[in-house]
Amino acid sequence: MEQVIANGFYLGAQYALIALGLTLIFALMNVLNFAHGQMYVLGGFISYTVYGQLGLPFVVALLASGVTLAVIGALMEKFLFRTVIKRSLREESTMLLAAATAFFFDAVILLIFGEKQRGVPKIVKGVFNEGGIIMPYDRMVVGVLALVFIAAFVLYMQYSRVGRAMRALAQDRVAAQLMGVQVDRYSMIGFAMGAMLAGIVGGLLVTITGVNSGIGGPISIKAFMMVMIGGAGVVGGAIAGGFILGMMESVGLTVLREYGDVTYLVIFAALMVFLSIRPNGLMGKPWG
Amino acid sequence: MINRRSTLKSMVLGAVSALAMTAAGMPPAQAQNKELKIGFVGVTSGPAAAWGTSNVRSMQTRAAWINETGGVKIGDATYNVNIVTFDDQKDPKRAIAGMEKMAQEGIHYVVGPNVDDGAAAVRPVAEANGIIYFPYAFPKALYQKPASNAVLGMIANYQSGPAIYKYLKENKGVKTIAFVAANESDPLSQRDSGVEAAKALGLKIVAQNDTYQNDTRDFTPVLTPIVSLKPDLLVLSGVAPANAPLLIRAARELGFEGLISTETAQDAKVLEEGAGEYANGFISVGGASTPEIASDMMKEFVSRYTKMFGEYNDESNTKVYALEYILETLKANPAAINDVGEFKKTMDSFSAPNPYLKGDAKLSYVGTTSFGQKRQLAVPMVVNEYKDGAFHTLFVGTVD
Known part of the structure; x- marks a missing residue:
């Protein structure tokens, strides 16, 4: 059971980091970024290229992933989402735009990086094996880094100052504008930060799980689940959602293994019941 | 004076001259060649993109090679091969749409689909429109009477599995076996037939219900309970090339010391990058590119593929064959070019040299034992063992 709990905590840490960027963008702009998973994939491929192919230090690869995605996120906000939000009276327009960017990224990534699963050399070798817990050292490093990134965020x-401005925006966009917060500027910074988080976690996890061009969609779905569990737009909720999903997955795959692949069936059923009782998730409204 | 009309005239003249010069530069045979369209309907995007992409690229590489060397002579005419592709995104509804597109284009020979449900879905369309198709999917009903238009493009797991387990039982002392499969129709059916084969060999099955979502990225939770059972052999039933290294790495990191195998084709580079030395000893089924058995033509194919697409995919060792079979069968009976009935008649007696293997191996249609009729390509059943970045032939089997 110790192993199951350790697996759950590790999965939870990486899931929470995946969900953070998604919830940030939702909180600031009310945009469900369907391309979040694709941004994660792009971050993974950038790290693969810089660290795995060019042989540069892993830290450089991680920086390259984060910075590239931040720039892409800023450009997306400035030239796509800002325009649509200003011109469209319907909220669904941003969802359609996000879905379109997801498909676009999928196609571009497949074109540039190909169809194969990619992986990089381990950043730390060896396996911890004490007290009934087996955990490769590289997972421990990634888990700790994930926790550090979450805490820093x-x-x-x-x-x-930027964080306060973004929280004000998330709480009440109009009131924040009346108080002198530059909405366009901080929306762009927020979108860039959300994309950067996706890129960093993709770059981080390429050392453990590798990356391939087709996993963007499934990553987005998992991130949405975590956000829904914790409460859309709530940072603490995304973290809680990540750890809850990680633990449910780890426990379910052990306890329910004799019944076939029912773990996600149970998780989805539980999520439906949970949302019918708490439609805003665990932590309710946007933070502020 | 230069006006709009004269500018347009100059442009048209220029374009015509360029076309004429291009045509003049082409070999005469190629310029007069007819076009032979061969279709592909399969998955070239999403998580399973590697399966279909290796198909398409194999076909495109071979077609380009044939066209570059003057085309293929079938009967009295010479043809340039044109590969018409359709990405079904692993969705049976799209696979049907793809097969309908092939029918509309007058195509009679289609490679794909890559998965069970897609292959089953396109059957009515193929049969109604006179299309012979070559799925990479294993349901026997597709290849048994009354079905007659599908031809299995590879070795099925219920053919390779028993051979692998028998080999490992006799040579590596395997007594206990565990299965893990993705929760999808292909891997689950492959697991079930693997379980039957293991039972028939008297192996003790210690796990057979463990499954995972195909989009799983971290397999440690999936494998933790299985590894604790310490089976001699862990079978990754129907595992996708993207998942194989992750499963191997997770199992080894959890301390698993037994053998790991699968009955699907894998890619050495993907295993090397994803699992490194943990993948050493991994057993899978491949085609004909291992140095021990590859002919010079196979080596040239690999070289051309690499030149064309930047990187070779070991799955193409098997997938190079479908187009070759289609063309060689048409050469054997040119009347089949627009009549799949003629193609079916030829299949029963067809035989031609296998250009991709050393020695006197033959291309022929097999499947009588498994399907009661010849509805399978005789591709070599090469069981490989991965070691330090490359596959090495463990043994070569045959299917009748």
């Missing part, structure tokens, strides 16, 4: 949002 929460602190930045809580105490920095």
